[in-house]
Amino acid sequence: MFLALREFKHAKLRYFLVGLIMVLIAFLVLFVSGLAKGLSSDNASAIQKMNADYFVIQKEADNRLNRSLLSEDKLRDIEKFAASQSTAPLGIQMTTFTKKGSSKQIDATFFAANVNGVLAPDVVEGRMINNHTTNEVVADHSLKEDGLKLGGHIKDQFSGKTFKIVGFTKGESFSHAPVIHMNFKEWAAVHNLPADKQMLFNVAALKTSKDKAQLIEKKVPGVAVIDKSQALKGIPGYQEEQGSLMMMIAFLFVIAAFVLAVFFYVMTIQKINQFGVLKAIGAKTGYLARHIISQVLLITVISLVISIALTYGVAFVLPNSMPFDLTPPLVLGCSGMFLVVSVIGSLLSLYRVAKIDAIEAIGRAA
Amino acid sequence: MNHKLVLDHVSKVFGDGDSQIKVLNEVSLQINAGEFVAVVGPSGSGKSTFLSIAGALLSPSSGRIILDDIEINQLSGKKLNQIRLNKIGFVFQSSNLIPYLTVRDQLLLISELAGSRHKKAEQRADDLLERLGLSHRKNNYPESLSGGERQRVAIARACMNDPEIILADEPTASLDSERGRSVVQMLADEVKLREKAAIMVTHDKRMLDLCDRVVYIEDGRLTEVPKN
Numbered sequence: 001m002f003l004a005l006r007e008f009k010h011a012k013l014r015y016f017l018v019g020l021i022m023v024l025i026a027f028l029v030l031f032v033s034g035l036a037k038g039l040s041s042d043n044a045s046a047i048q049k050m051n052a053d054y055f056v057i058q059k060e061a062d063n064r065l066n067r068s069l070l071s072e073d074k075l076r077d078i079e080k081f082a083a084s085q086s087t088a089p090l091g092i093q094m095t096t097f098t099k100k101g102s103s104k105q106i107d108a109t110f111f112a113a114n115v116n117g118v119l120a121p122d123v124v125e126g127r128m129i130n131n132h133t134t135n136e137v138v139a140d141h142s143l144k145e146d147g148l149k150l151g152g153h154i155k156d157q158f159s160g161k162t163f164k165i166v167g168f169t170k171g172e173s174f175s176h177a178p179v180i181h182m183n184f185k186e187w188a189a190v191h192n193l194p195a196d197k198q199m200l201f202n203v204a205a206l207k208t209s210k211d212k213a214q215l216i217e218k219k220v221p222g223v224a225v226i227d228k229s230q231a232l233k234g235i236p237g238y239q240e241e242q243g244s245l246m247m248m249i250a251f252l253f254v255i256a257a258f259v260l261a262v263f264f265y266v267m268t269i270q271k272i273n274q275f276g277v278l279k280a281i282g283a284k285t286g287y288l289a290r291h292i293i294s295q296v297l298l299i300t301v302i303s304l305v306i307s308i309a310l311t312y313g314v315a316f317v318l319p320n321s322m323p324f325d326l327t328p329p330l331v332l333g334c335s336g337m338f339l340v341v342s343v344i345g346s347l348l349s350l351y352r353v354a355k356i357d358a359i360e361a362i363g364r365a366a
Numbered sequence: 367m368n369h370k371l372v373l374d375h376v377s378k379v380f381g382d383g384d385s386q387i388k389v390l391n392e393v394s395l396q397i398n399a400g401e402f403v404a405v406v407g408p409s410g411s412g413k414s415t416f417l418s419i420a421g422a423l424l425s426p427s428s429g430r431i432i433l434d435d436i437e438i439n440q441l442s443g444k445k446l447n448q449i450r451l452n453k454i455g456f457v458f459q460s461s462n463l464i465p466y467l468t469v470r471d472q473l474l475l476i477s478e479l480a481g482s483r484h485k486k487a488e489q490r491a492d493d494l495l496e497r498l499g500l501s502h503r504k505n506n507y508p509e510s511l512s513g514g515e516r517q518r519v520a521i522a523r524a525c526m527n528d529p530e531i532i533l534a535d536e537p538t539a540s541l542d543s544e545r546g547r548s549v550v551q552m553l554a555d556e557v558k559l560r561e562k563a564a565i566m567v568t569h570d571k572r573m574l575d576l577c578d579r580v581v582y583i584e585d586g587r588l589t590e591v592p593k594n
Contacts, residue, residue: 002471002478003464010466010507277462280423281523282451283479284444358450359423 004294015299018263022303023310025256026338029249030311030326033334036245038323044235046111046172046179047228051118052088052205054213055231059224063234065203066092066175070223072198077220082208088119091187091201094177099146100153100162106146108139109174110156112187118207121181126150126167131183138167140178145321154180159190175235253341260296260345268292268349275353276360289350293343300342304335369432370563371397371420371531376429376439378415378586389415390426391586397531397563402554404574405567406591407583413567414535416583420565421454421533422446434530451480455524457517457534457553463508469495469519470504476526494522498552514545521553525560532557534566543572550576 008015041048047065056078061068070089079087091112096105113119115129121138129136139148148154148165155162163186172179182190184199193200206213206225217225226234233239268275275288308331315324378390389412397403407413418424419431422438423446431439434453438446450456463472470491477487495501498518508516517537524532534553538546550566550573557564566577574580580591 002475002483003467006471007466273462274464277458277464278479279447280421280450280456280458281476281479282447282527284447287479358447359418 001294003291004298007295008298014267015295018259019299019303021259022256022299022342023307025252025259026304026307026334027310029252029256029334029338030307030331031314032245032248032252033330034311034315034324034326036242036249037327037330038325039241039245040238041171041325042173042323043176043238043241044174044232046109046121046174047231047235049171050205050228052207052228054206054208054225054227055090056087056204056206056216056220056223056225057202057231059222061224063224063226063230064236065090065231065234066094068202069200070202070204071200074220074223075201075204078204078206078216078223081216081219082206082212086118086207088114088117088205088207089184089199089201090119090203090205091184092174092203093187093190094175095190096157097154098157099148100155102147104146105157106143106154107177108143109177109179110187110190111172111174111179111181112184112201113181115181115183119205121169121172121179123167124170126165128167129181129183132185133183134185134189135161135163136166137163137180137182137186138169139165139180140172141168141170142173142178143180144168156190159192161186161189175237253337256338257341257345260300260342261348264292264296264346264349265352268352272352272356273360275356276358279356279358285354288353292346292349292353296342296346297339300339304338308335368398369396370399370401370434371395371565372430372432373420374430374432376419376426376431378412378419378424379427389586390419392429393586393588395581395588397565399561399563400558401579402557402564402566402577404577404580405565405583406569406571406574406580411583412586413583416588417533417535417565417567420531421456422449451476452527453530455527455529455532457520457524457532457537459536459539460516463516463519463523465508468505468507469500469511472508472519472523473526476523480527491522491526494525498522512545513540514549517541517549518552521549521556525556528560530562532562532564534564534568536568536570537566538568538570538573543570546570547573547576 055065057065058068058070075089093110095110096107098105115131123138124141129138150165152165153162154165169181188199213225217223278288311326315326318324373393373395376390376393377388380387380389393416405413405416415424419426426439429439430437433449438449467475473491473494474483474487477483495504498521500515500518500522503511503515511519537549541549553564554576582589582591
């Protein structure tokens, strides 16, 4: 630290510039990470939050929840292997509705579930529906931005049914559309299923062990059992969206490592004579290595603090509708990664310093 | 024993096989406490190698080196580092100060390296600068010092660890004769004052009268020049 701080003080511009680059890169990493997290929950928070471990899905559905179709008979087969309270049928329907008294079309996803079962959402405003109502639903509170209110009515475009909103949930979305929860009576009405015919739904959510899940997959014909992360990847666009953002983040980390590595390597080469003198007067390689690492870490930590402040500042002025979610664990994770990457970036310089021979100081004009 | 440094039949061979070059050939030298020895010789005669070996920067191919009663020719690189830090002071050709340290910090660095940085070290640094006439320069960076001042800082730095022996590699090479002489005079005074020893490699014949002994190197062989 003795040398590190004094060198910073003497060569301010040099270290300011590399710090600036690190601030920009760290800012970009944090911003894109927040965006990825935000988009991920904007896309699929209803599945991420769901109190279930596995989904029983039609075998041909290719892991896509909304492509699958299961019947009541199938559900009974499944329940032979898993207790009925841990098995919850779920209907998923992408739809478009209009607010009563307006012609503006709004996208949403209907989720049909036993509202007394494990899939019932948490209502943050208003009240929950029960299993007997025929025209009441609870909607995600992001729909408020479209002007929906408690007690307001919506009209489903495809079935023509009208529902009254009696409650709001928080953070429930599927495939970038807010989720509207309903019971199976209303689900049947939306799909014009006659009361005497079998109920149809998309998937069955399971809250059970891995062994049970595998047993069901083996014993029940025509179904596959997938876990939550597979289900998420099955949401249209989810994997592509996250994949491209993750690639950007990974590249930014690599770039950060290279910027630091090249910068410090060039500086080290410039200072070889100096390091030779230091070794000649008795500095150990370990001392010089600590000198370089403390410089790298100092620059990284200062850059991180600035960029975290910058990111939260920018997040503060972003509009609410922007899917941006930067949680403290995410910030800590990214910062930790950055520190690791910066130390990796300094290894090249450490190697060079270790190879310097003290004898370079003798008989040489600087 | 009174000898600060003893070189006993030291040889250094570079290269291998057919292209062997014997840079130092059976060199023996004893330096007593309070002695200031000049080493002169044409370029390529082995002066730098001699200084590197005496300064524990280079290991000899054969022979013994005893510094302050410790035989150093067998020690590992790590131990040699420790020896250099505690027992040897270097004054290099072009001072080789660290550009981003102030004059005072150049000296404190030595105690920092030795892991003994405290008030006493600061006091010692201030005393040394005072004696070498650098007190008014102690917060300056090397870039704003004159050549003579830089060499004086280098001498102060070499004395900072209270070494048993000071090795100077052409300390006057970048100075005019008047300044060079005052620098060498200071070096000689330090040696006398502290009862230490010093070896100075030089080209400059005008400085020799400030030294107690002069040895001459040619083709790797050392001969004592009688002082007249």
